Amino acid sequence: xxxxxxxxxxxxxxxxxxxxxxxxxxxxxxxxxxxxxxxxxxxxxxxxxxxxxxxxxxxxxxxxxxxxxxxxxxxxxxxxxxxxxxxxxxxxxxxxxxxxxxxxxxxxxxxxxxxxxxxxxxxxxxxxxxxxxxxxxxxxxxxxxxxxxxxxxxxxxxxxxxxxxxxxxxxxxxxxxxxxxxxxxxxxxxxxxxxxxxxxxxxxxxxxxxxxxxxxxxxxxxxxxxxxxxxxxxxxxxxxxxxxxxxxxxxxxxxxxxxxxxxxxxxxxxxxxxxxxxxxxxxxxxxxxxxxxxxxxxxxxxxxxxxxxxxxxxxxxxxxxxxxxxxxxxxxxxxxxxxxxxxxxxxxxxxxxxxxxxxxxxxx
Numbered sequence: 001x002x003x004x005x006x007x008x009x010x011x012x013x014x015x016x017x018x019x020x021x022x023x024x025x026x027x028x029x030x031x032x033x034x035x036x037x038x039x040x041x042x043x044x045x046x047x048x049x050x051x052x053x054x055x056x057x058x059x060x061x062x063x064x065x066x067x068x069x070x071x072x073x074x075x076x077x078x079x080x081x082x083x084x085x086x087x088x089x090x091x092x093x094x095x096x097x098x099x100x101x102x103x104x105x106x107x108x109x110x111x112x113x114x115x116x117x118x119x120x121x122x123x124x125x126x127x128x129x130x131x132x133x134x135x136x137x138x139x140x141x142x143x144x145x146x147x148x149x150x151x152x153x154x155x156x157x158x159x160x161x162x163x164x165x166x167x168x169x170x171x172x173x174x175x176x177x178x179x180x181x182x183x184x185x186x187x188x189x190x191x192x193x194x195x196x197x198x199x200x201x202x203x204x205x206x207x208x209x210x211x212x213x214x215x216x217x218x219x220x221x222x223x224x225x226x227x228x229x230x231x232x233x234x235x236x237x238x239x240x241x242x243x244x245x246x247x248x249x250x251x252x253x254x255x256x257x258x259x260x261x262x263x264x265x266x267x268x269x270x271x272x273x274x275x276x277x278x279x280x281x282x283x284x285x286x287x288x289x290x291x292x293x294x295x296x297x298x299x300x301x302x303x304x305x306x307x308x309x310x311x312x313x314x315x316x317x318x319x320x321x322x323x324x325x326x327x328x329x330x331x332x333x334x335x336x337x338x339x340x341x342x343x344x345x346x347x348x349x350x351x352x353x354x355x356x357x358x359x360x361x362x363x364x
Contacts, residue, residue, distance in 0.1 A: 019113045024053045024067065026106040040112065041086045053110070058085050059096060067108050070098045074105050084112055146185050153178040170217075177214060180241065197239030197334050201357040204236055204243075204292060205229055208268055211247035220255040220266070228269040236290050236354040237361060242331045249324045250294040250350050257298030257348060267295040276353050278338050288338055288353035295350075301343040309341060 014021070020037035022030055030053050033045040041048065041056055048056060054063055060083040070077045076099035083091035097111040153175050160171040212225055236243075251266060258264025274289040301309055310329035332339045337354040 017111075019111055021112075022053060022057065022110040023101075024108040024110055028052055028054070028064070028067075030056070031107065037112075042088060043086075056086060057110070057112070058087050058091075060084070060091070061096065063098075066098050070100050070108060071105055074100050076100075081115070084114075146182055149178050149182055149185075173214075173217060177218075180245075197242050197331070199237045199239060199335075201235040201361050202238040202240045202243060204233055204270060204290060204354070205231070207238070207240060207243040208247050208270070208292065210244045211251055212268065214248060215251045215255065219252055223255050223258070224265045225251070226265070226267050228267060230271045233270055233272060233290055235357040235362065236335075237357045238335055238354070243335070246328050246331050246352060247292070247294070249328045250352075253324060253350070254294050254296035254298070254348070257300075258296035265297050267293075269293040269295060273353075276338070278336075278353075286336060286355060288336075288355055290354040290356060292352045292354070293349050296348050297346055298348060300345045300348055301341065306341070306343060310339065 014032070014034050017034050017036060020040040021034040022037050023032040025031045030048050030051050033041075033048050038045055038048075043056070059079075061079050066077055066079060076097060079096040079098075081093055082096055084094045084096065085091040093115045095113045095115065097109075097113070099109045099111075101107040101109060156171045156174040156178070160168045160175075163171060208227075208229075212227075215223075216225065251268075254266045255264065258266060270290070270292050272289050273291050274287060276288045276291075278286050278288050310325050329339055332352055332354075335354060337352060339353070340351050342349045342351070
């Protein structure tokens with residue numbers, strides 16, 4: 001008859017452990033198995049309890065010696081980078097931890113952490129550390145860049161005095177974009193504390209057109225940008241400059257993906273879909289019927305980063321900063337909207353979903 005613990009395992013904590021966990025009695029038999037352990041061994045806890053632990057958990061390490069040392073020293077012992085298998089599937093490289101239970105050191109807790117889980121946790125910690133460092137660097141660079149931008153703006157204004165109306169359109173664009181960049185740099189300086197949007201009714205197509213025109217005289221000059229708009233869309237509540245920044249960043253992202261050497265195609269699409277509702281933890285559901293899509297014909301987002309594309313410092317480009325889409329996601333979220341992406345080779349769609357401006361806002 002297998003040894004039984006004199007007290008129950010805390011059920012919620014035990015069941016919530018994300019890695020396979022086992023309790024081994026003084027005779028080396030399995031005493032308890034958590035759900036992750038059942039999945040790892042592809043067997044139920046009922047069928048495993050009472051079975052010699054290392055008949056079912058095959059670890060390429062001297063485990064009897066490891067358990068004995070943990071009991072004698074009454075301390076945890078770690079074994080890294082070993083192959084572990086149930087015998088029914090290929091071995092998985094894991095980190096293994098054995099530790100005596102505090103109230104009964106004869107009972108051993110065995111934790112098995114597959115390396116893919118450990119690596120993900122390590123990468124997450126590294127990303128957070130790198131993010132803090134990179135944001136600090138970005139803040140410093142933003143401060144330094146604003147000074148020469150002021151000179152560029154002043155020079156463009158002086159040049160415009162002697163130009164024809166047609167040419168002044170270009171210098172006006174330089175001044176307008178320089179001022180917008182200064183505002184953006186001010187936001188980068190406070191990336192973790194982006195100013196709240198100044199909401200007012202905004203025509204989505206106006207913001208899209210500003211972004212399109214700016215892109216075509218700059219980074220997307222060699223691209224083909226087509227429009228497929230629903231002209232009947234009502235206004236949304238937005239900060240016009242921030243919304244334009246969202247669309248400009250998405251068009252820039254699309255142009256870099258679709259045509260790094262020019263010649264790619266970007267499609268801007270707007271339509272109404274009242275089926276989408278966003279429910280947040282701090283409030284009721286909200287309809288987001290205004291849909292804007294930026295579609296490119298590039299190779300698609302690498303699968304390994306697709307789920308993290310809106311996180312800071314995640315980029316599919318070799319020299320990308322990974323800040324553009326993170327900023328887009330934050331701005332859209334601050335507007336009470338939603339952004340998503342659907343990507344396959346040859347077609348990537350970024351969709352921004354926004355609410356309709358309330359009637360009372362339209363009357364002010």
